[in-house]
Amino acid sequence: MNFQKLKYAVVVADSGSFREAARRLFMAQSSLSTAIRELEEEYDIQIFERTKRGIFITEEGSEFLSYARDVLSQVSVMENRYLDANQKKLFSISSQHYDFVSEAFAILLATDEEHTHHYRLLETSTTHVMENVKNAYSEIGILYMNAYNQKVIKQYLNHNELQYTEMGTFQPHVFVGINHPLADRETVTQADLLAYPSVTFEQAQGSSAQLTEEALDLAEESTQATVYVSDRATSINVLVKTEAILVGTGILTSPFRDMMRTIPIVDAEANHMIYIQNKYRKLSAEAEHFIEILADQLLM
DSSP: OOHHHHHHHHHHHHHSSHHHHHHHHTSOHHHHHHHHHHHHHHHTOOOEEEETTEEEEOHHHHHHHHHHHHHHHHHHHHHHHHTOTTSOEEEEEEESSOHHHHHHHHHHHHTOSSOOEEEEEEEOOHHHHHHHHHTTSSSEEEEEEOTTTHHHHHHHHHHTTEEEEEEEEEOOEEEEETTSTTTTOSOBOHHHHTTSOEEEEOOOTTOOGGGOSSSSOOTTTOOSOEEEESSHHHHHHHHHHSSOBEEEOOOOOSGGGGTEEEEEBTTSOOEEEEEEEETTSOOOHHHHHHHHHHHHHHHO
């Protein structure tokens, strides 16, 4: 397997043309075309369809490129780990959108006195959290699991040699702005929430409905609008300025807690907060430290 040719194929796909890819790779276009043709011949597939209007990725090429990206990601991790002893190592976490995770991440940075690492926190969709850990793009991933989604999550983990560890349970809460009609309630039921628009974090295209980030799926029963967002900052602004609601853990550790209320949903089942990791890779000291901090946040 020629890793360099795999890289060439990925760059061509990302660039949209051989000319632009050759420019990015600082090589002759004819040499790049030859390398891609040799790659296609080696694996007996057609990755790109070449037309007068440009190049198009074939169906089998799309699948091949997905594997190529996975392989290159693993190669990059291995090279960073072993080839440059003086280079700072990267500790990466992928997570659904949780306030307490970002708080724990900030504490981890503040307690690093040796400064021997780079750090990365990726707040992303459920599918991408699992994919990032599978591809070693992140060492650990933070998710919740319940009776509704556990079958899909466990199947993915088992198929990709990942494992999970439970950190604790939480009762689903509704997040609302301090001026929301429900803000003075001590508890709510699922029926109470159906009268309001709901905020949900957008998931990866083609994801199973069971991989939604919210611990309750109110969309089918509610006649109100669903507001799709991709980041916590937008969700907070929507909650503060409108009558929209967001279902989550109820754990707020940042200054945002002064802008919102979290109210327990009494007729909702408890959920499990988990972290996932590669089944055969020992956690780094940084990962173990982060999990300790996270456990403290969950107890607050």
